Amino acid sequence: MIEPFRKLLGKQDAFDVRPEDPAGGVLGARPKLALRPRSAQEVAAVLQVAAERGVTVAPWGGGQHQDRGAVPASADIVLLTGQLAGITRFDAADQTLSAKAGTRLADIAQAARAERLWLPLDPPGLERATIGGVLAAGVSGPLRTGFGQPIDHVLGTLTAHSDGRLATSGGRLVKNVTGYDLHRLLHGSCGALAVICEVHLRLRPLPQCDASIAVTLGDAETLDRFLALVREAREAPVAYVVVDVESARSAQLPLDLGHKDGAYLVLLRYCDAEKAVERALSSIRTAAAAAQALLVQALDADVGVKTFERIREWPSRCALDGASKPVVAKLAALPMRAGKSTLGGLVEAGLAACAGTGAPCALLVEPALGLIRFVFAGEPTRPTFDALSALTRREPERMRFTIESGPAAIRAMFARHLGRTASFTLQRRLKRATDPAGILVPGRVEGDDVA
Amino acid sequence: MLELARLVAIVGAEHVLTRPGETFVYECDGTTHFRQRPAAVVLPASTAEVAAVVRELAVAGVPFVARGAGTGLSGGAVPIHGGIVIETARMRRVIEIDADNRFARVECGITNAAVSKAARPFGLFYAPDPSSQAACTIGGNVAENSGGPHCFKYGATFRHVLGVTAVLPDGEIVECGGPLADAPGLDIGTFLVGSEGTCAIVTEATLRLLPLPERTETLLAAFSTIEIACDVVKRILAAGLEPSALEILDRATIEAVERSVYAAGYPKDAGAVLLVEFDGLSESVDAASARAQALFQEAAALGFERASDDAHRSKLWKGRKGAFGAMGRLAPDLYVQDAVVPRSRLPEVLAKVVAIGREHGLRLSNVFHAGDGNLHPNVSYDRRDADEMARVLAAGAKIMQVCVDAGGSLSGEHGIGIEKRDAMHLVFSDDDLLRMRLLREAFNPRELLNPGKVLPTGKRCVEAKAGMLEPSAEDGP
Ligand SMILES: Cc1cc2nc3c(=O)[nH]c(=O)nc-3n(C[C@H](O)[C@H](O)[C@H](O)COP(=O)(O)OP(=O)(O)OC[C@H]3O[C@@H](n4cnc5c(N)ncnc54)[C@H](O)[C@@H]3O)c2cc1C
Numbered sequence: 001m002i003e004p005f006r007k008l009l010g011k012q013d014a015f016d017v018r019p020e021d022p023a024g025g026v027l028g029a030r031p032k033l034a035l036r037p038r039s040a041q042e043v044a045a046v047l048q049v050a051a052e053r054g055v056t057v058a059p060w061g062g063g064q065h066q067d068r069g070a071v072p073a074s075a076d077i078v079l080l081t082g083q084l085a086g087i088t089r090f091d092a093a094d095q096t097l098s099a100k101a102g103t104r105l106a107d108i109a110q111a112a113r114a115e116r117l118w119l120p121l122d123p124p125g126l127e128r129a130t131i132g133g134v135l136a137a138g139v140s141g142p143l144r145t146g147f148g149q150p151i152d153h154v155l156g157t158l159t160a161h162s163d164g165r166l167a168t169s170g171g172r173l174v175k176n177v178t179g180y181d182l183h184r185l186l187h188g189s190c191g192a193l194a195v196i197c198e199v200h201l202r203l204r205p206l207p208q209c210d211a212s213i214a215v216t217l218g219d220a221e222t223l224d225r226f227l228a229l230v231r232e233a234r235e236a237p238v239a240y241v242v243v244d245v246e247s248a249r250s251a252q253l254p255l256d257l258g259h260k261d262g263a264y265l266v267l268l269r270y271c272d273a274e275k276a277v278e279r280a281l282s283s284i285r286t287a288a289a290a291a292q293a294l295l296v297q298a299l300d301a302d303v304g305v306k307t308f309e310r311i312r313e314w315p316s317r318c319a320l321d322g323a324s325k326p327v328v329a330k331l332a333a334l335p336m337r338a339g340k341s342t343l344g345g346l347v348e349a350g351l352a353a354c355a356g357t358g359a360p361c362a363l364l365v366e367p368a369l370g371l372i373r374f375v376f377a378g379e380p381t382r383p384t385f386d387a388l389s390a391l392t393r394r395e396p397e398r399m400r401f402t403i404e405s406g407p408a409a410i411r412a413m414f415a416r417h418l419g420r421t422a423s424f425t426l427q428r429r430l431k432r433a434t435d436p437a438g439i440l441v442p443g444r445v446e447g448d449d450v451a
Numbered sequence: 452m453l454e455l456a457r458l459v460a461i462v463g464a465e466h467v468l469t470r471p472g473e474t475f476v477y478e479c480d481g482t483t484h485f486r487q488r489p490a491a492v493v494l495p496a497s498t499a500e501v502a503a504v505v506r507e508l509a510v511a512g513v514p515f516v517a518r519g520a521g522t523g524l525s526g527g528a529v530p531i532h533g534g535i536v537i538e539t540a541r542m543r544r545v546i547e548i549d550a551d552n553r554f555a556r557v558e559c560g561i562t563n564a565a566v567s568k569a570a571r572p573f574g575l576f577y578a579p580d581p582s583s584q585a586a587c588t589i590g591g592n593v594a595e596n597s598g599g600p601h602c603f604k605y606g607a608t609f610r611h612v613l614g615v616t617a618v619l620p621d622g623e624i625v626e627c628g629g630p631l632a633d634a635p636g637l638d639i640g641t642f643l644v645g646s647e648g649t650c651a652i653v654t655e656a657t658l659r660l661l662p663l664p665e666r667t668e669t670l671l672a673a674f675s676t677i678e679i680a681c682d683v684v685k686r687i688l689a690a691g692l693e694p695s696a697l698e699i700l701d702r703a704t705i706e707a708v709e710r711s712v713y714a715a716g717y718p719k720d721a722g723a724v725l726l727v728e729f730d731g732l733s734e735s736v737d738a739a740s741a742r743a744q745a746l747f748q749e750a751a752a753l754g755f756e757r758a759s760d761d762a763h764r765s766k767l768w769k770g771r772k773g774a775f776g777a778m779g780r781l782a783p784d785l786y787v788q789d790a791v792v793p794r795s796r797l798p799e800v801l802a803k804v805v806a807i808g809r810e811h812g813l814r815l816s817n818v819f820h821a822g823d824g825n826l827h828p829n830v831s832y833d834r835r836d837a838d839e840m841a842r843v844l845a846a847g848a849k850i851m852q853v854c855v856d857a858g859g860s861l862s863g864e865h866g867i868g869i870e871k872r873d874a875m876h877l878v879f880s881d882d883d884l885l886r887m888r889l890l891r892e893a894f895n896p897r898e899l900l901n902p903g904k905v906l907p908t909g910k911r912c913v914e915a916k917a918g919m920l921e922p923s924a925e926d927g928p
Contacts, residue, residue: 093685093795094824116691151641152610167886168879171860173791175607175823177596177645178860178867178878179905180887184609184641193637205691208738234665235732275734332631336551369632370552400631423625427637429893434886445637 001076004049005035009042017078027058027441028071028408031078038083040158040166040197047195048164050077051437057162058441059191061102061133064125067325067405068137069190071412072441081132084197087111089172095203096155096172101132101196108201117203120147120238124312132196138188141312145368146238146271151187153201159186159194162437172200185430192445193434207238207271212304213281214255215288216245216262216295223264224344227367229287230268231336235280239269239308242347242365247375250362251314253307259294264347264363267311269304315364315375327376327406329361329388333399335370343367346391346399350374353387373404385414453511458493458535461503466494466541477518477536478529481583483784484834485526485869489516489536496541498616498624498654505652506622508535509899516901517652519560519588523595524787525868527647532902537652539590545569546655553660554613554630559590559653563597566658575660578605581864582772593653596645598864600771601728603822604695607864609644611659617643617651620900630657642890647866649901650894664730667695668740669764672747672755673721677701677817680723681798683750684821687727688794690746692739696728697822701801704774704816704829711780713773715766721753725821726771774818775829781814782831786843788850792859794824803853804828811846813839825863826854851877867905875907 005014013036037043050057058075060066081102089098092115099108105119106127112119122141123134135150135157147153156170159182169182186196217223223242230237243251245262257265270280281298288296299307315326331350335343343365350372354361359380364373374388385403392399403414427445432438459467468474469491478488490513495501508515514534521528530536539560546556550573555566563584566577580599581587587597593615598607605611614628617640627640634640643651674680680699687694700708705717705724717724729739740757747755758764770777779785792800801817804826808815814831828850832843851861855877862871875884888906891898 091793091795093689094793095688096793148610151638152606161886165882165885168883169886171878172858173793173824173860173863175598175602175791175820175825175863176860177598177607177862177864178871179875179883180890181609181642181645182886182890184644185637185639185890187638187641189637205688205693208691234662236662272732273735273738275738276732279732279734330633332633334549334552334630339551371632398631400634402633402635423619423623423639426619426625426639426893430637430639430890433889433893436889 001053001055002033004053005033005046008045008049009035009037013037013083027066027075028412029058029075031058031075033077034080035077036080036083040084040160043079043084043160043195043197044164044166046079047160047162047439050439051162051164054439056439056442059136059195061130061136062104062125062128064129065123065133065137065139065405067407069192069444070415071408071443073443075441079195081130088198092117094174096174096200097203098172098198098200099131100198102130105129105131105134112203113206116206118206119153119201119203121150121153122308122312124316126312131199131201135186135199136189136191136196142239142241142269142308142366145240145366146236149187151184154183154199155202156200157183157186157196158198160197161194162435162439166197167194170200174202182434185434190441190444192441193431194440209274209277210269210271210301210304211277211281212267212269212299212307213284214297214299214307215266215284215293216259217264217266217291217293218261219263220344220348222291222293223266223347224341226266226287226291226293227341227343228336228339229290230284230367231341233283233287235270235276235283237268237368238271240267240366240368241311242266242363242367243311244363247314247362251310253310254303255297255299255307256295262294267307269308311364315362325405325407327380327410328404329374329376329380329385330402330404331372331388331392331399332402333370333372335367341367343370343372347372349391350388353391354380354384357381357384357387359384379410382414453508453513455491457507458491458504461500461507462493462495468492477521480521480523480526480528482524482526482870484840485529485531487529487531487533489530490533492536492538494538494541498618501537501652501654502618502622502624504537505618505620509621512899514899514902517590517594517648519591520562520586522583522587523591523868524789524865525862525870527594527866527868527901527904529869531869539588542654548573549630550575552630555658555660556655557589557658558655559593560588563587563589563592570660571663574663576663577658578602578611578661579608582775589656589658590653593644593656594646594648595864595866598820598825600696600698600820603697603820604693605661609641612640612644612656613659614657615640615643615653616655617653619651620895620897625651628657647868647901647905649891649904652900666733666736667728667730667764668736669758669767670727670740670743670755671767672725672727673718673753674723674725674750675753676722677801678798679750680725681801681821683725683746685795686746686750687743688822690742692742694727694739694822695730696726697820698726698771699819699821700724700771700774701817704778704818705770707777707781707816708770708774711773711777713769713777715770717770718753726767771818778816778829778831782833784832784834786830786832786847787865788826788828788830788847789862789865790826790851790854790859791863792824792826792854792857794821796857796859797821797824800826800853800857800859804850807846807849807853811842813842813846815846820863823863824859848874869904872905873907
């Protein structure tokens with residue numbers, strides 16, 4: 001199998017995967033061959049050869065988010081985008097930047113900062129994650145509350161397809177409605193439609209003032225009261241998460257977490273003009289007092305950023321032994337009802353369901369988005385998922401349960417909890433339109449209707 | 452063969468229009484030079500009726516096109532291959548406003564303005580604001596991924612659609628996305644936004660609502676030249692300010708506006724006026740506004756006005772919002788061009804656009820969304836004058852080329868439709884277009900839904916490199 005690829009890429013960029021290489025466990029399939037193309041044209045050529053030989057391909061960026069989607073039926077080749085890296089164009093005056101897919105987010109952030117610009121995208125694994133991988137996995141971090149998901153920053157893409165062709169979608173313009181937007185389908189496609197080769201991004205100006213605040217609360221009831229007040233407030237946070245205090249301690253957040261009755265820690269970040277941020281912080285103090293918070297701590301820009309960074313990276317440090325990632329189950333809910341927050345109650349019920357089935361877990365909530373994540377340090381079993389999923393059954397139109405990520409074995413076992421989608425036939429037809437040979441991680445996205 | 456009786460059985464006789472006097476208005480949209488009358492117009496009242504009608508048409512193999520208000524500016528709703536127009540005018544309900552969770556579920560025939568109006572009592576609004584918002588429908592907005600002056604800050608329609616209910620061209624009803632975050636599977640709903648009514652008929656949409664801003668401040672500054680106005684835009688953005696709108700009107704537009712009922716008191720001696728709006732928290736608006744005013748002064752503005760109340764703000768916007776109307780009064784027809792360029796290239800592109808207008812002896816004016824480099828060169832003309840019509844189209848093609856050469860693209864908000872479909876080669880390769888075709892075929896394999904739009908077809912493909920499509924018999928009488 002290796003020869004035709006060596007011919008294309010050279011010996012050093014087409015090699016056998018060693019058993020100790022990371023790909024296997026997360027992906028759920030064992031690639032035999034690793035390829036490192038250097039250009040979009042090489043990617044397209046690789047895909048064409050693979051299609052001709054009927055071998056399957058798994059695109060691999062920083063390897064930070066391979067633990068998503070269904071387990072692919074096979075992945076003979078892992079296509080590493082590490083050499084497909086670099087910023088190809090940066091128009092600071094237009095606030096746009098183009099980068100090859102394997103460019104690390106951290107490098108984009110650094111280039112942007114030099115021009116006082118910002119790509120407000122902070123997925124876990126930021127130091128190693130690549131822009132192509134983050135778009136394909138559709139992962140965001142705490143800044144999603146204020147700035148949206150990866151796709152919201154993407155103006156266009158260059159992709160390679162399994163018929164050996166390249167395709168441009170969108171462009172480098174901040175506003176553009178020319179043609180069909182393939183790039184929007186790539187978001188969360190987990191590599192199953194095409195290999196992303198280049199991404200065009202919109203940047204924003206760095207905020208004038210940036211500050212965060214942490215509020216400790218004693219129970220779910222006061223948490224709900226506080227969340228409702230934040231929702232009412234005119235000042236909108238750009239990052240906003242809730243964690244359980246114990247997790248905050250194990251994440252070693254640079255704050256005072258000593259309060260003996262503390263159960264939940266709410267972190268809020270504001271970016272705006274200085275006086276507007278001051279006002280936001282003071283309105284949080286007022287809300288915290290009204291909700292009988294136990295502790296309020298203002299954090300200056302650096303400490304705030306560091307706190308969110310630790311929270312963002314901490315779940316991957318709770319990974320099961322031998323796996324690189326923990327199991328994350330996710331409840332998506334409508335966060336408010338009749339002026340009251342519903343999340344505190346759900347959090348409590350969820351934690352009880354997990355504890356009751358012997359699977360202790362940590363909590364990561366994004367209240368503005370209505371997302372509750374249960375992060376498992378041990379190995380959850382079917383009863384735990386069934387108990388969590390049962391919570392949503394009462395009001396399916398207000399809640400949905402899915403498994404967001406986890407080792408392949410868990411994903412395979414609980415395929416039905418990965419989530420169901422509307423039109424499978426349509427998804428399959430879109431897969432065929434973009435991956436006619438059906439060789440890109442088959443089964444990962446379009447196959448998630450496995451019952 | 453389609454028997455109309457089958458459609459009548461679904462929607463009722465009074466909702467199937469066939470008389471020439473009734474179908475006449477459906478032969479064109481806001482671009483008046485592409486015309487084709489449909490065989491009939493059907494007005495369903497629900498998703499189920501749309502699906503039933505579509506199933507009949509699919510079985511009979513009859514082409515069909517969805518139509519909202521017909522304000523589209525690329526010929527999107529024109530049934531160029533004849534067949535049936537499915538008009539959404541009876542589907543105007545607000546199904547639900549969930550003020551707690553800030554979303555609205557609406558039927559697709561509701562007007563854009565009606566959504567914001569319904570949301571207002573809850574202190575919320577729907578952000579996309581095309582200038583046609585009093586008339587255009589959410590279905591049309593979704594199809595075109597419509598923008599508006601405030602999409603500079605808030606983003607175009609796709610940022611605000613949480614989910615859709617859609618009828619595929621074979622009559623299958625699909626639900627895509629919704630108010631719950633992170634729907635599993637491919638994000639088909641957002642892909643449908645901007646697919647120009649060629650992939651599915653959207654029957655319902657779940658829209659994100661935003662809290663009304665605490666404070667809005669509008670600034671209007673006049674400058675001696677359009678270059679200076681563009682330079683000020685550049686400085687505003689380089690200063691890290693994030694206005695909600697950044698609009699420029701050139702001298703020709705100012706003159707037309709000031710001579711019309713839309714007169715807003717813009718200084719007639721100015722080369723350009725710049726409208727800048729900030730919204731958000733009072734403190735943030737104050738800081739940004741002060742900075743922008745300082746930049747106006749540094750750039751030797753001829754004068755400026757500041758509006759903090761609604762009445763004054765409406766006055767400043769009046770000229771901008773009435774610009775198309777004012778231009779439309781100068782001649783029987785108005786050709787509204789729509790193209791985008793990187794905003795740093797605006798001054799040089801505008802100079803070329805003005806020169807092209809002059810070379811072709813046309814009455815051309817510019818009003819544009821400067822923040823996102825979205826140009827609207829407008830030409831007032833008379834389509835009965837064949838020579839003038841030819842010059843309009845020739846100038847349009849050249850403008851398009853100038854924009855593409857500057858790193859721009861064909862459309863910022865009006866879409867490709869029939870008007871620019873054969874210019875797609877200017878920005879996309881054959882492989883790019885092939886992939887787009889395959890994507891469309893995944894939804895619309897027989898191209899019964901809105902045929903002949905967006906992508907160049909057969910023979911045209913080859914000729915296309917010359918530029919834009921000229922209206923011809925094939926595209927309607
Ligand atoms: C004076 C004026 C000002 C304008 N200003 C702006 C502006 O500021 N910004 C902007 O973006 N546009 C603007 N437009 C263009 C136009 O108003 C928008 O494109 C609008 O979204 C069209 O909506 P409509 O309901 O009129 O759609 P139509 O013209 O009826 O249809 C447009 C397209 O949408 C499709 N369609 C309609 N309904 C559906 C549906 N339910 N499902 C699927 N497809 C459907 C049609 O098939 C067609 O392809 C302006 C137009 C005018 C005349």
